[in-house]
Amino acid sequence: MSKQNIKAIRGMRDILPGQTSWWQRMERQLAEVLALYGYREIRTPILENTALFSRSIGEQTDIVSKEMYTFTDRDGSSLTMRPEGTASVVRAFVEHNLARAEPVNRLFYLGPMFRHERPQKGRYRQFYQMGAELLGSADPAADVELVDLMVECIGSIGLRDTSLQINSLGCDECRPAYREKLVSYLHGHEGSLCDDCKRRLRVNPLRVLDCKKDSCVAVSQDAPHMVDFLCDECSGHFESVRLGLETLGRSFEVNHRMVRGLDYYSRTTFELVAKGLGSQNAVAAGGRYDGLVEQIGGPKVPAVGFASGLDRILLLLQQELKEPESMPVVYMVTHGDDAWLKGLELASRVRKTGIKVMADVRRGSLKAQMKRADKDGARFVVLIGDDEVASSTVSVKDMAGEAKAGEKQMSVPVDQLVHWLKTNLEKEKAK
Numbered sequence: 001m002s003k004q005n006i007k008a009i010r011g012m013r014d015i016l017p018g019q020t021s022w023w024q025r026m027e028r029q030l031a032e033v034l035a036l037y038g039y040r041e042i043r044t045p046i047l048e049n050t051a052l053f054s055r056s057i058g059e060q061t062d063i064v065s066k067e068m069y070t071f072t073d074r075d076g077s078s079l080t081m082r083p084e085g086t087a088s089v090v091r092a093f094v095e096h097n098l099a100r101a102e103p104v105n106r107l108f109y110l111g112p113m114f115r116h117e118r119p120q121k122g123r124y125r126q127f128y129q130m131g132a133e134l135l136g137s138a139d140p141a142a143d144v145e146l147v148d149l150m151v152e153c154i155g156s157i158g159l160r161d162t163s164l165q166i167n168s169l170g171c172d173e174c175r176p177a178y179r180e181k182l183v184s185y186l187h188g189h190e191g192s193l194c195d196d197c198k199r200r201l202r203v204n205p206l207r208v209l210d211c212k213k214d215s216c217v218a219v220s221q222d223a224p225h226m227v228d229f230l231c232d233e234c235s236g237h238f239e240s241v242r243l244g245l246e247t248l249g250r251s252f253e254v255n256h257r258m259v260r261g262l263d264y265y266s267r268t269t270f271e272l273v274a275k276g277l278g279s280q281n282a283v284a285a286g287g288r289y290d291g292l293v294e295q296i297g298g299p300k301v302p303a304v305g306f307a308s309g310l311d312r313i314l315l316l317l318q319q320e321l322k323e324p325e326s327m328p329v330v331y332m333v334t335h336g337d338d339a340w341l342k343g344l345e346l347a348s349r350v351r352k353t354g355i356k357v358m359a360d361v362r363r364g365s366l367k368a369q370m371k372r373a374d375k376d377g378a379r380f381v382v383l384i385g386d387d388e389v390a391s392s393t394v395s396v397k398d399m400a401g402e403a404k405a406g407e408k409q410m411s412v413p414v415d416q417l418v419h420w421l422k423t424n425l426e427k428e429k430a431k
């Protein structure tokens with residue numbers, strides 16, 4: 001019977017050990033910045049009730065109407081694998097009544113999200129986001145903090161060639177008038193719109209501004225701007241956000257066509273765009289969502305947040321940065337049963353002092369073990385054979401360039417090995 005290979009699902013990929021050091025460094029750097037701004041981690045489940053996302057992101061959005069991984073659970077309820085983190089954070093915020101304990105909550109999360117999109121460079125069906133949400137302030141200071149945090153986070157991990165775009169989508173007071181104006185403008189150009197946009201024009205006209213098709217871009221270029229229709233409050237809010245960003249030296253450009261693909265936004269929206277990624281060039285994005293907490297059954301709590309696409313960021317970083325350095329390795333090579341036991345014991349003792357030790361686990365020939373040590377990038381090899389066991393010493397071989405070629409090997413008493421390794425690894429670091 002033929003056995004068929006089972007492969008990973010399209011758009012979902014393994015992150016192998018050669019890659020994980022990049023992820024670990026990026027996650028460490030992000031956590032440091034988030035801590036400086038006072039954000040604390042929240043972890044929510046991957047599965048949620050489908051209604052959470054359809055109600056918050058919006059039935060008519062691409063995410064909800066075509067991209068969610070939704071299935072019926074054994075008890076008949078409809079569950080969905082989270083396509084983003086904001087709805088889940090807000091659900092948890094309401095469920096645990098976090099507003100009661102703290103008037104302002106600064107939260108962050110990191111983890112996989114799932115969208116059934118067409119996979120391409122920088123776009124996956126399982127992808128990773130780091131997101132931050134500030135709940136409890138309607139003040140422009142909160143918008144400025146979030147945008148500043150977003151740019152700082154992405155810059156701190158080494159991605160600096162980015163540009164910041166902002167817009168305001170107004171509020172329930174002023175958006176209807178804009179919407180009306182936009183619809184009448186778009187009707188005048190309906191013949192040039194793609195089929196998708198013709199449908200959007202009826203159900204969600206603002207989304208036409210976001211279409212990437214050439215003919216639709218041409219139409220939306222001359223479309224009326226939301227910022228010209230903002231009510232006094234929204235206009236003042238947007239002005240303060242711009243002023244705050246200017247004061248912080250965060251340069252930006254107002255992108256009148258940035259409407260975002262989720263329905264919960266009001267007022268400020270923003271995106272950080274990078275070069276070198278083709279069409280999937282948004283590395284982080286977010287905005288204000290003052291109505292969402294109430295919509296999910298909570299009190300009236302204004303909020304603002306962003307999420308960054310870590311897979312995309314890493315694609316860019318790997319073009320620009322060097323691989324993160326790992327700790328130098330000491331490799332234990334043994335020959336004979338007594339030496340093997342001695343090697344086990346010694347490896348464990350050296351590791352306890354904070355030095356990385358790898359030991360041969362296949363007990364091959366000395367030559368095979370040395371080859372393995374070289375392949376694993378050993379800095380020093382500790383050799384133990386019958387002679388060494390008898391004399392309570394070990395032989396240490398320096399594997400660095402010249403020393404290795406010169407077959408430099410020295411005898412070190414067992415009880416001095418840790419000291420010897422520490423001194424020599426320190427010397428190396430100081431170089």
Ligand code: HAM
Nearest residue numbers: 084086123124127282283284285286287305306307309
């Ligand atoms: P979003 O714009 O849908 O917003 O996603 C944020 C970021 O996630 C995007 O800018 C992109 O970098 C990344 N991303 C999205 N889809 C994919 C994909 N299929 N493959 C790879 N990366 C992807 C949100 O998710 C909102 N929750 C952001 C937010 C937080 N708004 C307020 N708070």
